[in-house]
Amino acid sequence: xxxxxxxxxxxxxxxxxxxxxxxxxxxxxxxxxxxxxxxxxxxxxxxxxxxxxxxxxxxxxxxxxxxxxxxxxxxxxxxxxxxxxxxxxxxxxxxxxxxxxxxxxxxxxxxxxxxxxxxxxxxxxxxxxxxxxxxxxxxxxxxxxxxxxxxxxxxxxxxxxxxxxxxxxxxxxxxxxxxxxxxxxxxxxxxxxxxxxxxxxxxxxxxxxxxxxxxxxxxxxxxxxxxxxxxxxxxxxxxxxxxxxxxxxxxxxxxxxxxxxxxxxxxx
Amino acid sequence: xxxxxxxxxxxxxxxxxxxxxxxxxxxxxxxxxxxxxxxxxxxxxxxxxxxxxxxxxxxxxxxxxxxxxxxxxxxxxxxxxxxxxxxxxxxxxxxxxxxxxxxxxxxxxxxxxxxxxxxxxxxxxxxxxxxxxxxxxxxxxxxxxxxxxxxxxxxxxxxxxxxxxxxxxxxxxxxxxxxxxxxxxxxxxxxxxxxxxxxxxxxxxxxxxxxxxxxxxxxxxxxxxxxxxxxxxxxxxxxxxxxxxxxxxxxxxxxxxxxxxxxxxxxxxxxxxxxxxxxxxxxxxxxxxxxxxxxxxxxx
Numbered sequence: 001x002x003x004x005x006x007x008x009x010x011x012x013x014x015x016x017x018x019x020x021x022x023x024x025x026x027x028x029x030x031x032x033x034x035x036x037x038x039x040x041x042x043x044x045x046x047x048x049x050x051x052x053x054x055x056x057x058x059x060x061x062x063x064x065x066x067x068x069x070x071x072x073x074x075x076x077x078x079x080x081x082x083x084x085x086x087x088x089x090x091x092x093x094x095x096x097x098x099x100x101x102x103x104x105x106x107x108x109x110x111x112x113x114x115x116x117x118x119x120x121x122x123x124x125x126x127x128x129x130x131x132x133x134x135x136x137x138x139x140x141x142x143x144x145x146x147x148x149x150x151x152x153x154x155x156x157x158x159x160x161x162x163x164x165x166x167x168x169x170x171x172x173x174x175x176x177x178x179x180x181x182x183x184x185x186x187x188x189x190x191x192x193x194x195x196x197x198x199x200x201x202x203x204x205x206x207x208x209x210x211x212x213x214x215x216x217x218x219x220x221x222x223x224x225x226x227x228x229x230x231x232x233x234x235x236x237x238x239x240x241x242x243x244x245x246x247x248x249x250x251x252x253x254x255x256x257x258x259x260x261x262x263x264x265x266x267x268x
Numbered sequence: 269x270x271x272x273x274x275x276x277x278x279x280x281x282x283x284x285x286x287x288x289x290x291x292x293x294x295x296x297x298x299x300x301x302x303x304x305x306x307x308x309x310x311x312x313x314x315x316x317x318x319x320x321x322x323x324x325x326x327x328x329x330x331x332x333x334x335x336x337x338x339x340x341x342x343x344x345x346x347x348x349x350x351x352x353x354x355x356x357x358x359x360x361x362x363x364x365x366x367x368x369x370x371x372x373x374x375x376x377x378x379x380x381x382x383x384x385x386x387x388x389x390x391x392x393x394x395x396x397x398x399x400x401x402x403x404x405x406x407x408x409x410x411x412x413x414x415x416x417x418x419x420x421x422x423x424x425x426x427x428x429x430x431x432x433x434x435x436x437x438x439x440x441x442x443x444x445x446x447x448x449x450x451x452x453x454x455x456x457x458x459x460x461x462x463x464x465x466x467x468x469x470x471x472x473x474x475x476x477x478x479x480x481x482x483x484x485x486x487x488x489x490x491x492x493x494x495x496x497x498x499x500x501x502x503x504x505x506x507x508x509x510x511x512x513x514x515x516x517x518x519x520x521x522x523x524x525x526x527x528x529x530x531x532x533x534x535x536x537x538x539x540x541x542x543x544x545x546x547x548x549x550x551x552x553x554x555x556x557x558x559x560x561x562x563x564x565x566x567x568x
């Protein structure tokens with residue numbers, strides 16, 4: 001087995017032993033989904049249309065944005081990253097493998113949401129499973145990229161929580177997960193373009209559920225791929241800079257990764 | 269034979285503060301080389317430059333005849349960092365397989381057994397005692413049979429028996445031809461374990477050589493402690509060639525510059541007093557005495 005595969009296997013299992021990781025990857029998103037899945041269709045029958053795409057994204061978002069940064073901060077703070085470096089673990093593995101393992105857990109949770117949503121809550125099922133799966137993969141790529149970047153730019157766990165929440169809460173409230181973006185006032189609708197969930201929900205609508213697209217899907221795909229790639233590249237670069245300053249300005253790099261998404265504001 | 273590690277004129281600054289002022293260091297093949305210095309002396313920075321983890325401003329590090337490149341830890345080095353850890357939920361077995369996978373070696377079962385890790389296989393890192401964690405970290409540094417092992421204060425915080433066990437392992441490594449560079453604050457450890465020492469104070473090498481040679485170079489005097497059967501010496505302790513340090517409980521303690529002359533004078537005095545010798549102890553100045561002397565000199 002290659003070194004990276006062994007690393008991935010260890011990381012995958014290790015996350016399941018970590019109570020907070022388990023909570024953020026499975027217990028919280030699935031528990032929240034089961035609760036709202038039982039309540040929301042009774043309050044609003046139209047909720048079944050977005051239950052599966054919204055909560056599958058929510059599961060990946062929670063694990064990646066809330067669950068991934070703190071272990072990465074600890075990795076540096078406790079000297080684990082340095083220990084890995086002297087063992088010969090490449091920086092791309094130190095940064096990338098936890099993200100890949102987190103994505104795998106997120107996709108597993110999203111699959112559980114999809115199956116339970118369709119079978120138990122009679123929510124709308126995706127018409128194109130392949131497109132649905134690809135959108136979830138794209139979501140995992142973008143969210144874990146941003147989660148990794150937050151973990152790398154944050155000097156301590158408290159800062160990482162602040163950054164995580166500043167992305168998580170708007171994504172929940174304005175990013176189309178709790179209510180359609182079209183229901184937002186014009187100003188907030190523009191702001192929601194900066195959030196990956198807005199674009200992912202649009203892609204779900206357009207590609208997986210065959211609903212009328214509100215924008216050109218390729219623009220959403222391009223913006224999301226660019227954001228994810230930029231987040232990983234910046235995270236890797238900052239992580240590899242051993243003698244970096246502890247300046248809080250490093251956090252601004254996290255905002256740079258959102259530039260491709262912000263650029264779509266011009267389109268909307 | 270050329271040294272396995274050669275550090276030449278290493279300089280390093282952090283902002284306005286110069287932490288290394290031209291450090292020179294050589295480690296021979298199959299020796300345990302100690303690196304001593306007070307806190308903030310530049311030991312860890314020196315080690316990090318050697319390991320390729322920190323870029324020196326000037327100077328060169330050659331390992332096995334080739335320059336060490338910043339950011340690329342030489343494969344033939346086994347390193348245990350001062351602040352080193354593993355993910356808390358990783359088990360001992362997983363850590364061993366993980367390191368072997370990245371090192372590209374099979375799991376060396378003999379080493380795992382020698383380090384007493386077999387029974388700890390399923391235990392998570394966070395559940396290990398400090399001694400067990402250090403043993404695991406040392407084992408991980410040795411998995412690929414490195415030519416040079418660099419240990420930064422490996423015995424800090426360990427109990428006496430675990431420390432002795434680690435010393436045994438280091439001696440075994442030396443007997444197998446592995447070189448060890450050991451940064452430590454423990455003077456007794458440095459004195460008994462190392463073949464040669466380099467003392468760094470304020471980023472400068474202020475002394476180097478064997479522990480015996482270093483202590484011999486100092487101004488410290490040999491301490492001679494004597495007691496006699498009838499206590500005659502305690503009543504008239506003065507002798508030629510040594511100064512009386514203390515007289516208590518029938519014991520006289522002298523500081524002697526010339527040990528042989530002092531002992532001869534003592535025996536003559538005891539005979540002249542019609543007394544007889546009960547106990548005689550001769551203590552050379554310790555490495556700790558010499559180290560403190562160096563620190564005081566540098567501070568002055």
